[in-house]
Amino acid sequence: ELKVEQNPLFLSMQEGKNYTIYCNYSTTSDRLYWYRQDPGKSLESLFVLLSNGAVKQEGRLMASLDTKARLSTLHITAAVHDLSATYFCAVDLNNNDMRFGAGTRLTVKP
């Protein structure tokens, strides 16, 4: 059975600190997405990682993909309060079926 596991599920950070969210998946896939969801809101696409070794950066967020290890990371640099949200990774199963992780609820405290 396909598993997409994110950890941690809850993350409380101080502003200015760095941290990494991990996304492990159990099947072969060469495409992975990261989404952000604010409370009560929809999902916003952050990154699409298309191949092994792909790295994308936007502001204080950087995502990477290692298809051999079946691992993606979302690294947060010098966190600010505006980054507080829930972050989801999603694995493309090559058949238009996308499986989401459980999400990591990030809280950035002053």
Added chain:
Amino acid sequence: DSGVTQTPKHLITATGQRVTLRCSPRSGDLSVYWYQQSLDQGLQFLIQYYNGEERAKGNILERFSAQQFPDLHSELNLSSLELGDSALYFCASSASGGRHTQYFGPGTRLTVL
């Protein structure tokens, strides 16, 4: 604003009833996806349509059905509703039936009493 619209925003109904959720994709997108988000099940893929045809099926119950119309809008029909069907239902669209970024609508919050 993703460009995907969903109606209604909120829906409150009783067990045993039937409801229809509507989604209009972004202009030019041919694919529509439906997702259910609940506290206990997380975000689950239900079904995908591409240019009017069913393309992929996920964890969709037999009581649920969907269709995509010639103007590309889609409807998700939920029948014989149970308390456990209370959830946020998202529609997403993408440019093609292939593997492109999906853009999510604002969602419909369904409450079954």
